Amino acid sequence: MATKNDVHLKAEILSKKYGDIFCIRVFTRRFVFLNSALLIRKLLSSVKYRDVTNDRPQTFFKKHISHDGRDIILKDFDERLVKLRQIVHRSIKLYGEGIKVFENMVNTEIRNLKQELWNSTGEESFDLDSAITFSLTRVLYTFLTNEPATDTKDVCDIITTYDKLINALFSFGNNMIFTFFPWLRYLPGPIAEIWRKTKHSQERLYDLFLNSSIKRRMKSHGKGLLGNIFREAEVDDQIDDGCIKGVLSNMVTAGFLSTKGALAGFFLLMLYYPEIQLRIQKEIDDNIDRNREPSLDDRAVMHYTNATILECLRFIGHVPFGVPHLTREEVEVDGMRIPANTMLITNLWVMNRSEKVWDKPGEFLPERFLDNEGKLLPKEHPIRLQFIPFGSGRRSCIGESFAKSRMFLYVTSLLQTFVLSPGKNKLPPLDPATWKPNVAMQPDFLNCLVRLRPERKIS
Numbered sequence: 001m002a003t004k005n006d007v008h009l010k011a012e013i014l015s016k017k018y019g020d021i022f023c024i025r026v027f028t029r030r031f032v033f034l035n036s037a038l039l040i041r042k043l044l045s046s047v048k049y050r051d052v053t054n055d056r057p058q059t060f061f062k063k064h065i066s067h068d069g070r071d072i073i074l075k076d077f078d079e080r081l082v083k084l085r086q087i088v089h090r091s092i093k094l095y096g097e098g099i100k101v102f103e104n105m106v107n108t109e110i111r112n113l114k115q116e117l118w119n120s121t122g123e124e125s126f127d128l129d130s131a132i133t134f135s136l137t138r139v140l141y142t143f144l145t146n147e148p149a150t151d152t153k154d155v156c157d158i159i160t161t162y163d164k165l166i167n168a169l170f171s172f173g174n175n176m177i178f179t180f181f182p183w184l185r186y187l188p189g190p191i192a193e194i195w196r197k198t199k200h201s202q203e204r205l206y207d208l209f210l211n212s213s214i215k216r217r218m219k220s221h222g223k224g225l226l227g228n229i230f231r232e233a234e235v236d237d238q239i240d241d242g243c244i245k246g247v248l249s250n251m252v253t254a255g256f257l258s259t260k261g262a263l264a265g266f267f268l269l270m271l272y273y274p275e276i277q278l279r280i281q282k283e284i285d286d287n288i289d290r291n292r293e294p295s296l297d298d299r300a301v302m303h304y305t306n307a308t309i310l311e312c313l314r315f316i317g318h319v320p321f322g323v324p325h326l327t328r329e330e331v332e333v334d335g336m337r338i339p340a341n342t343m344l345i346t347n348l349w350v351m352n353r354s355e356k357v358w359d360k361p362g363e364f365l366p367e368r369f370l371d372n373e374g375k376l377l378p379k380e381h382p383i384r385l386q387f388i389p390f391g392s393g394r395r396s397c398i399g400e401s402f403a404k405s406r407m408f409l410y411v412t413s414l415l416q417t418f419v420l421s422p423g424k425n426k427l428p429p430l431d432p433a434t435w436k437p438n439v440a441m442q443p444d445f446l447n448c449l450v451r452l453r454p455e456r457k458i459s
């Protein structure tokens with residue numbers, strides 16, 4: 001892509017020198033890097049600051065990709081945003097009856113994925129990365145439309161091509177290049193090429209999900225996120241075409257890339273640490289009958305598995321900067337005056353790797369999230385409070401429970417049935433500092449050997 005884009009690594013060096021908060025200036029813009037979870041909580045969530053720290057900066061992408069910020073991710077904080085967030089929460093429905101609906105949607109798809117893994121058990125190499133990608137795009141399709149994806153190859157191609165372009169373009173460096181030099185897209189060269197491809201890919205996405213036949217079906221059944229939002233649009237004229245396109249684009253990018261990166265990171269860790277994989281399998285065997293599929297109810301007793309998922313999110317830190325915030329008014333915090341219109345960068349990358357916060361941050365130690373009895377530390381424990389992979393406060397990730405639940409089901413279902421090992425496959429490096437520095441990072445590939453666990457079968 002256009003730049004080297006390793007701003008998160010440079011910011012890590014600066015944070016070692018300047019501490020929890022520092023400011024840099026690029027041309028006319030100020031960026032304040034927030035390098036501690038406690039400081040981020042204070043600035044984004046506390047009553048004192050939250051009314052003036054939860055907007056989004058004006059950028060090229062806000063204008064040209066997110067339909068003038070009429071989506072969720074790049075919208076300023078206002079009543080409309082609250083309403084759009086509610087519509088998405090209602091569609092995710094991870095409460096009451098909704099939990100079983102969600103479980104059915106994900107488990108139906110996981111059965112297909114398990115069949116693919118089973119088919120590969122005689123092979124020396126299985127492309128787990130592509131299999132997870134395919135599988136997640138099918139879940140996403142059903143989440144959006146409440147229908148199973150039929151032409152899955154096409155759906156997967158449209159979603160992943162779009163996501164790849166947005167992932168690279170929206171990263172810190174490229175985002176700034178487009179914001180400061182938007183005219184570069186008119187000059188022949190790589191910037192113009194990337195821009196042309198992105199717009200073309202966006203049109204393909206809209207054709208797939210917003211064509212007249214899908215609109216008719218969604219409006220009639222009113223289910224899935226699109227059904228919900230079309231129904232809402234009938235009674236609320238502020239939910240216009242740009243807004244629907246923006247929300248769709250948000251779900252397809254945020255809803256896929258982040259979980260895909262997390263799952264790819266998780267299974268890579270399992271390949272590097274077979275003893276941890278074995279311990280998760282033991283916990284599965286101790287708590288889940290081998291003849292039934294894992295369910296979200298099992299989470300309550302799967303302490304080690306939950307701790308490993310959290311430690312994976314910490315270790316890979318794959319959404320290094322979250323999404324930038326903007327100050328609406330001047331604020332003063334910890335002796336620093338932050339003027340209005342300053343970008344606040346939530347430096348999740350540094351937080352996850354800070355020696356001030358974590359004991360041996362470079363080591364993968366799920367136990368750090370367990371108490372002396374092997375139980376998961378409660379959310380209000382000081383260690384958990386230092387860990388905010390989904391952000392904090394009014395703009396925190398809308399898909400947190402969706403992402404964690406989906407991860408739990410994928411991890412437990414696959415490890416209940418299969419053993420994954422590198423075999424003769426070359427593994428990508430485990431150190432996320434070497435991964436491609438995009439908005440959401442992930443290992444480059446994930447080829448492995450898949451074997452059925454003793455006495456397991458695919459039903």
Ligand code: HEM
Nearest residue numbers: 072073254255258259262322323390391395397398399403
């Ligand atoms: C492991 C998975 C995920 C991680 C680590 C993650 C992380 C984040 C982070 C750090 C933010 C920015 C918070 C802030 O602005 O301070 C965010 C925002 C957001 N995420 Fe996620 N996310 C994940 C999965 C998902 C999923 C599955 C969805 C959709 C179903 C989603 C939808 C969104 C949306 C719409 C926002 C913007 C919220 C707003 O601006 O008000 N995310 N996420």
